[in-house]
Amino acid sequence: MTAAPRTKSPRKHKTEALGVLLPGGGIKYATDHDRDTMKGVPTGTPIAMRPIGDRRNLKHHRKFWKLLELGFSYWEPDWTFVSDPEKWIAHEVAKTLAAQAGDPLLYDNITKLIADSVLQRVAAQRQRRFDAEAVKTTEAYLNHVMVKAGFYDLAANPDGGTLKQRWSIAFVNMSQEKFDKVYSGVAGVIWNETLQQHFADEYEMEQAVNRLMEY
Numbered sequence: 001m002t003a004a005p006r007t008k009s010p011r012k013h014k015t016e017a018l019g020v021l022l023p024g025g026g027i028k029y030a031t032d033h034d035r036d037t038m039k040g041v042p043t044g045t046p047i048a049m050r051p052i053g054d055r056r057n058l059k060h061h062r063k064f065w066k067l068l069e070l071g072f073s074y075w076e077p078d079w080t081f082v083s084d085p086e087k088w089i090a091h092e093v094a095k096t097l098a099a100q101a102g103d104p105l106l107y108d109n110i111t112k113l114i115a116d117s118v119l120q121r122v123a124a125q126r127q128r129r130f131d132a133e134a135v136k137t138t139e140a141y142l143n144h145v146m147v148k149a150g151f152y153d154l155a156a157n158p159d160g161g162t163l164k165q166r167w168s169i170a171f172v173n174m175s176q177e178k179f180d181k182v183y184s185g186v187a188g189v190i191w192n193e194t195l196q197q198h199f200a201d202e203y204e205m206e207q208a209v210n211r212l213m214e215y
Contacts, residue, residue: 016170018061030058031065033138056176064183066212071190072141074198079132081123085161090115142166149185
């Protein structure tokens, strides 16, 4: 599987929980994620409910979350404490200093080493304050695989630069046709990045997802 090419998508991020209306007015949540979403809503909070009809396949939506659950269970994040733009800035400053000094060898001999040393100190400081378990969440994993599959928009960062914001997969924001592409692209990322090390082929991975659907 390969990631689908990125196209523009509307992004109306809002809290959404999906479920099926039961006789008597009860609700069966579509996924564990939907149940957990509602657990975070304080008792007495007004909520809005509306039928969604057949805009999206609810079973396919559940399968997407089970795919994420399977991938997440094997995910070992590769945390990066210094971004590529930060590295670029540090070395551009180092090169500029060497150029201003009129010494073409100054960058290779001195200022490059200084830039690397500063970046290493920044990374070490951030790593000491970092709690991997606190930030290894299903939501973080969803953001990771969506962005890596190319399903994101760029937004301005208030501190400078840009941020990659994943598309919303809420029913109100995404058609079934577009969701099919998201599922395929995300499945490709999860397979290539993690699950190919644990399953013989993608068919076996799909079978594992289907077994999770039984619970």
